Amino acid sequence: xxxxxxxxxxxxxxxxxxxxxxxxxxxxxxxxxxxxxxxxxxxxxxxxxxxxxxxxxxxxxxxxxxxxxxxxxxxxxxxxxxxxxxxxxxxxxxxxxxxxxxxxxxxxxxxxxxxxxxxxxxxxxxxxxxxxxxxxxxxxxxxxxxxxxxxxxxxxxxxxxxxxxxxxxxxxxxxxxxxxxxxxxxxxxxxxxxxxxxxxxxxxxxxxxxxxxxxxxxxxxxxxxxxxxxxxxxxxxx
DNA sequence: GCGACAG
DNA sequence: ATCTTGTCGC
Numbered sequence: 072x073x074x075x076x077x078x079x080x081x082x083x084x085x086x087x088x089x090x091x092x093x094x095x096x097x098x099x100x101x102x103x104x105x106x107x108x109x110x111x112x113x114x115x116x117x118x119x120x121x122x123x124x125x126x127x128x129x130x131x132x133x134x135x136x137x138x139x140x141x142x143x144x145x146x147x148x149x150x151x152x153x154x155x156x157x158x159x160x161x162x163x164x165x166x167x168x169x170x171x172x173x174x175x176x177x178x179x180x181x182x183x184x185x186x187x188x189x190x191x192x193x194x195x196x197x198x199x200x201x202x203x204x205x206x207x208x209x210x211x212x213x214x215x216x217x218x219x220x221x222x223x224x225x226x227x228x229x230x231x232x233x234x235x236x237x238x239x240x241x242x243x244x245x246x247x248x249x250x251x252x253x254x255x256x257x258x259x260x261x262x263x264x265x266x267x268x269x270x271x272x273x274x275x276x277x278x279x280x281x282x283x284x285x286x287x288x289x290x291x292x293x294x295x296x297x298x299x300x301x302x303x304x305x306x307x308x309x
Numbered sequence: 310g311c312g313a314c315a316g
Numbered sequence: 317a318t319c320t321t322g323t324c325g326c
Contacts, residue, residue, distance in 0.1 A: 215315080
């Protein structure tokens, strides 16, 4: 990976701190609460050089799949741990704009690969996208960025709080017995409790809920030009 | 000083 | 995330 200048990292850090102050995470029972009628959008990206191959899956709050979209967007910004939002945010926002404007769709909640406030400066990519779309957004990652203490029981449905400066900012969640946990945190307009409940309510038999796995598969297929017929492909969008 | 570090 | 072969197991 290209070494990023200390000046850029300092700027990004200041940006995250500035934007983080605009994020208000609601308390339990407040903010976004799932309704059976709601539309959930799950997003994932695979990279092929400087092109982002995006999979977007629409479903309901139980994680049942309804429709699949995919596209390619240019990705100019390099990745740096802790600054993921500046790389992955803009391509996702482009995808969102296409979905909402061109397709006239308005999902009630976004779920994406990465963190929300479970981040050193409480500003993961789920915060970035939630702010820019003004839509409730939940981050769900396969690795934690913050260290956490305590033991997560092996049984399905157990959870362990992830804390930053003694404040709960996310969860390690055991989605299946005997498999590694996944890590969920709210990014925008939903509570920690709702974030946890949403993930546990998503249908699936594997470590990752089905709808998240599908978003991953679609992005992968887009990157390799192996799309399925019932997926709606926008091709390259700018 | 060195390594680790969401995707 | 990506570069990559075979291999073990259901």
